[in-house]
Amino acid sequence: MEAYGAVDELNSQIGVARAHIKAKKLNAILKGVQRDLWxxxxxxxxELLTANVPRISREQLDRLESVTDELNSGLPRLRRFILPGGSISGAELHVARAVCRRAERRTVALSKVESINPDVLPYINxxxxxxxxxxxxxxxxxxxxxxxxxREK
Known part of the structure; x- marks a missing residue:
């Protein structure tokens, strides 16, 4: 329950960010992520052995990695850590990232007590x-x- 509750919260936070993002390409990427999160x-x-349940697949994971690499190639290389924030939508995406990390922790905890799809944790990560x-x-x-x-001296 904790894991999919955190995933639902993440999906909602991404929706908040999408509401402020004007760029069609970025909005479409996030909409695809929201569908994946459902x-x-x-x-x-x-249950893992239940038939006819849509599952996260390696294909979705590969698509996520490809989009990440494509977008990252257009950014300046990081020399230091950055503070989360910036624009409203940038800050909302940083919050979504933190919620995603919590969803990952909850899913790891779930995976210790029941079997889950092996593509789920890599996708969230x-x-x-x-x-x-x-x-x-x-x-x-x-x-x-x-x-x-x-760091302050």
Whole structure:
């Protein structure tokens, strides 16, 4: 219950971010992720051996990695950690990334007590990377500079 509740929360947070993103390509990417998350939530809520249940697949994972790599190639290389934030939609995507990490922790806990689809955890893990790259992309598109974390002396 905790795992798919966290996935549902993640889906909702992505919806909030989408509501503020004007770029059609980025919005379409996030809409696809939301559809995947509906499948993933159902996947987690169903016993692994149940027939006719849509499941997250390696194909969806590969697509996620491909989009992440494509978007990341258009960003400046990171030299330091960055502070989450920037534009409203960039900050919302950083929140979605943090919620995604929580969903991952809850799913790991679930996987210790019952069998789950082996593609679910890698998908959630890679999704957090995509959300980070999307936050950076949105901030770049909106010309909002990233703030690097600099340790105070």
């Amino acid at each position: 499948v993933l939530g159902g996947d987690l809520a169903s 890679r999704l957090s990377s995509l959300l980070f790259v999307l936050a950076r992309t949105v901030n770049k598109t909106q010309r909002v500079p990233e703030e690097e974390f600099v």
